[in-house]
Amino acid sequence: MPRKSRIAVPAALFLALSACTSHAAEPDRPLKAALTTPTDIDLVWHDDRPGVAGHVLEFATEADGPYTVLKYLPRQVSTYRHPDLIPHTTFHYRLRSYRGPTSEPTRVDRTESIRFTWTDESADEDGFLLEIRRKGGGTRYEPLAVLDPDVTFTELATLPGEKDASFQVRAFVLGEQSNVVRLTTGE
CATH class of the missing domain: 2.60.40.10 (Immunoglobulins)
Known part of the structure; x- marks a missing residue:
């Protein structure tokens, strides 16, 4: 039976959020x-x-x-x-x-499960995004999970392509x- 590992995210992942503001869509950038x-x-x-x-x-x-x-x-x-x-x-x-701001990236190697924790110092976020940068993916982070506002932790069971990845948490404002x-x- 595989051993389930938990990683307490280092202090570098703790977020210090500043006030975020909404910006209106510009008419010259339509969908x-x-x-x-x-x-x-x-x-x-x-x-x-x-x-x-x-x-x-x-x-x-x-x-x-x-x-x-x-x-x-x-x-x-x-x-x-x-x-x-x-x-x-x-x-x-x-x-x-x-x-919205991001945390410092966290590198994960060969784990079955990861526990992410952070400090929420903002009262106006619409939520948090757990983002991943897969090995060989360059510098691009992609949203992996959407979390509710005021949440300060989440767990992730990694898939094979996520075992040598970097992760970051982003507070976002729509x-x-x-x-x-x-x-x-x-x-």
Whole structure:
């Protein structure tokens, strides 16, 4: 039976959060969508504003929602394909940027389970993202888990590709939403 290891994250992972602010979506950076097959919608956007850590892509089948999160995306990603959708259905999409500081990266080698802990010194975060940089992935961190506001720990059971990875925790504050795009799928 494999031994379950727990790692107390070093003090470098403790967060000191400053006040974060929301930023409105700029009109020259709209979200765009195209029906690329009868049941696939491709979304594209451009956002090179400083301080943007990433984006949250959401969709709904009604104009007023409720909206569901499709994915938290790192800053470097500016396209997304929403595949295999229900035919003859209208989909509404919106994009929100997120901002926020990160912890110092923590390197993990050959563990079965990791326990992350941090100090929350901010009262205005919308939540926390546990982000991963896989071995050979360059300097890019990608969201791995979304945590509620005021949470100060989480555990992660690692997958084989995550055993030689670096992790960081980011407190985030959502910005204003983008324009809403609407498309109806075909046959």
